[in-house]
Amino acid sequence: MTDRAIPNAYFERVDATHFRATSFVGGAWNVAEQHVAPPMGLLAHVIEQGHATRSPQPMQLTRLSIEILGTIPIDVVEVTTAVVRPGRSIELAEGALSHAGRPALIARAWLQHARDTSALAGSALPDMPPHDEVEVVDPSALWPGAFIETVGEVRRRQVEPGRAFTWIHPKVPLLADESVSPTARLVALVDIANGVTPRVHPTEVAFPNLDLTLHLLRPPVGEWIGFDTTVSFGATGLGLTSTVLHDLDGPIGTVAQTLTVRPHA
Structure with missing residues (x-):
């Protein structure tokens, strides 16, 4: 890593729905735009917060599906949420992250109430x-x-281009001066899966993802996050990054990302 000073966080809260991105969200495809990983984590955090304010029954996020509609400047963003399907044990919520009135990310999340199934795990x-x-x-x-x-x-065992095992120990908080769940903290990192083991060097081929779908078996535990990642390119410009997520206790879920494969001229 470089000697860049560790930032306070990726975002600072402005008010109930607005958040200011710090310079440390700078993206990989364009350093002047936000990497979508931290905004995804911010969406998950606000969805979880919204649920907590309206339900006495704590629930856990089990699936999060995010569509990437466009690029995001490094600036103030707005995050709004709504309930699609309320329930006492299962809830479907949605959220949107916008800049200057233009939606950039939209998400749907299933949440389930926790019950003891440890004997079946x-x-x-x-x-x-x-x-x-x-x-x-x-x-x-x-x-x-x-x-x-x-x-x-970051630690990685490369099997071949497009196939690797990667461990990451994140150190920068998602939000300044605000508690964030282990799940939202995980979401703020998982989009990096598409870049941990490229099939082709990114200076030769662009392969940004159009979406991200996360399924969880359980909330993550501890600081380390593991990525068992396979990247596949099709013959007509389509691609897929498939990852099994781990913590030090074992598998915690999966991530799938749809890619648009664009060879540089």
């Missing part, structure tokens, strides 16, 4: 290699942008 998803047995790498050697420089410690 288990998964056949394969394990990740332990984080302390994986080589430390510098992602800013491949990707520009302030966000990439501030993601924390």
Whole structure:
């Protein structure tokens, strides 16, 4: 990593619905625009907050589907939410993140109330290699942008281009002076999955994602987040990044990202 000073956070709250992005959200495809990972985390945070204000029954986010409508300047953004399907044990909420009145991200989230199913818990998803047995790498050697420089410690075992195991220990808070759940903190990082193991160097091919869908088995525990990632390109400009997410206790969910594959002329 570079010697850039650690920022206070990626966003600062302005009022109930507005948040000011700091310079540390600078993107990888365009350093003058926001990387969409922190805004996605902000959406998840506000959706969770909205649920908490209207329901005495705590719920956990189980699926979050986000459509990326356009680029986001490094500026003040507005986040609004609404309930699509209220319920005492299951709720469907939606949210939108806008800049200057133009929607940039829209999301739908299923939330479920927690119950004890520990006697049934288990998964056949394969394990990740332990984080302390994986080589430390510098992602800013491949990707520009302030966000990439501030993601924390990154460790990766590259199997082949487009296939890797990556552990990340994030160190920058999503929001200044405001508590954020482990799930929202996770969401603020997961879009990086599309860049942890490119099939082709990004100077040769652009492959931004159009969306992100996260499914969770449980809330994450601890500081480390693991990415078991496979990137696939089709023959007609389509692509898919598929990731199984882990913490140090095992699998926690999956992420899928639709790619638009654009070779540089």
